[in-house]
Amino acid sequence: MGAFRYSYQKIVDLKTSEKTQAEWILSSSIGELQAAELTVEQLRESREEWEQKQHQSSQSGVSLAELQTIQQYVDYLDSCIEAKLLEVKRAQKVVEQNRIKLSDKMQDEKVWLKAKDNEKERFRYAMQLKEQNELDEMATVRFMVSVP
Template identity: 30%
Template structure:
């Protein structure tokens, strides 16, 4: 960030607003990514649990297990399958939201970069102008010294 005594960017307040918007967008995107990761981990946990219960059911079917116990396990497996379907939907929604927030963040970053480049350009122009003024003053001083000495 350019901050120089004597130089003032006319649109600094607008640029500060753009920077806050970019930072807010980063925060939202980061939170969305965290939520998506948690949802995916929960889905993975449910899937592993389903696999374990199915293996247990197969094992119990081979043994002399009461039918009531097998029905309970089957019912629980169906419950897990329903949870997995719902979790897939939540993961899909979280992915869509995260993608939208990523696009928004990209837009905010590009917008801020445009303003930042413009500020750098105006600062460079300011520096060039100050150097020209300084050179002009030095030239005038040199001319005055030359004239005072008699011009020869």
């Protein structure tokens, strides 16, 4: 009896490889999104600290020039936050696109694995049928030999 060999195994391997690559790409894009979100949080915390410094400085009688410098830095942090938020939105879109691609690759792989399983079942059935025919033939030969 021969072993099962799927004629399209290289395609199945390719589809599995493509799915794995899509998983890596998704993982990488999620990492970039998380990094961007973390940076936004750090910028917001820094902005809060500088806002508190500005509030404390205005109450303690600091010069107008210092207050303006602090305000300019707070404004700069605001623009950095806005830019990072745009980056977060772009990263979210990339993550969503990569999720869709991964889903497509998973479906594609599943189709090929299902085709392979179906082919394996047909092979197994054909082997069982062949075995049964051989056993039936052996039984027939024995019967014919035993009949006088």
